[in-house]
Amino acid sequence: xxxxxxxxxxxxxxxxxxxxxxxxxxxxxxxxxxxxxxxxxxxxxxxxxxxxxxxxxxxxxxxxxxxxxxxxxxxxxxxxxxxxxxxxxxxxxxxxxxxxxxxxxxxxxxxxxxxx
Amino acid sequence: xxxxxxxxxxxxxxxxxxxxxxxxxxxxxxxxxxxxxxxxxxxxxxxxxxxxxxxxxxxxxxxxxxxxxxxxxxxxxxxxxxxxxxxxxxxxxxxxxxxxxxxxxxxxxxxxx
Numbered sequence: 001x002x003x004x005x006x007x008x009x010x011x012x013x014x015x016x017x018x019x020x021x022x023x024x025x026x027x028x029x030x031x032x033x034x035x036x037x038x039x040x041x042x043x044x045x046x047x048x049x050x051x052x053x054x055x056x057x058x059x060x061x062x063x064x065x066x067x068x069x070x071x072x073x074x075x076x077x078x079x080x081x082x083x084x085x086x087x088x089x090x091x092x093x094x095x096x097x098x099x100x101x102x103x104x105x106x107x108x109x110x111x112x113x114x115x116x
Numbered sequence: 117x118x119x120x121x122x123x124x125x126x127x128x129x130x131x132x133x134x135x136x137x138x139x140x141x142x143x144x145x146x147x148x149x150x151x152x153x154x155x156x157x158x159x160x161x162x163x164x165x166x167x168x169x170x171x172x173x174x175x176x177x178x179x180x181x182x183x184x185x186x187x188x189x190x191x192x193x194x195x196x197x198x199x200x201x202x203x204x205x206x207x208x209x210x211x212x213x214x215x216x217x218x219x220x221x222x223x224x225x226x227x228x229x
Contacts (some may be wrong), residue, residue, distance in 0.1 A: 041204070042205050
């Protein structure tokens with residue numbers, strides 16, 4: 001089975017610019033997550049989708065971050081405008097069914113964002 | 117407030133010996149725990165899980181132990197192999213969290229040949 005696909009792998013922008021990341025989950029996975037992983041820390045959940053609906057976005061900085069999953073498959077995460085503290089790896093993950101807490105998440109390889 | 121803690125940032129073990137990675141949590145509502153392994157420039161990969169109705173789960177060389185009263189779990193790798201060198205993350209959740217897993221900061225394991 002194909003894994004979670006993310007692009008781009010790397011992105012370098014200046015502060016106050018905007019950036020977008022794309023994620024294609026594993027086929028058939030209803031639940032999609034975006035995580036932010038700052039160097040030396042564990043992944044922190046930004047937003048969780050179930051199909052095309054938002055389940056949890058309590059840790060998403062909504063003044064600058066937005067995410068969508070319009071057709072319940074692919075998703076994009078946008079930052080506008082970027083700040084220096086947004087430098088991190090942005091990980092996308094998917095899982096089979098949010099109703100079953102025993103389902104592990106499958107992660108993509110992430111997008112490494114550097115803000116200059 | 118760090119709900120999942122991995123107090124050892126790094127650990128070095130000789131090949132063939134046992135590796136023990138520890139994880140502590142503060143939220144008594146957590147009832148499902150996972151370990152992920154991460155190589156550089158790759159996403160985390162699921163390794164093993166345990167639910168709170170068990171105190172041990174085994175999968176090949178990997179065993180996870182859960183001590184609910186101490187809010188502590190550990191991952192044992194026996195025997196350790198150089199390919200096990202990676203960062204290991206502990207993650208926890210509960211039915212109240214849906215699939216919202218809280219991750220620890222990770223422990224970097226180095227297995228020396």
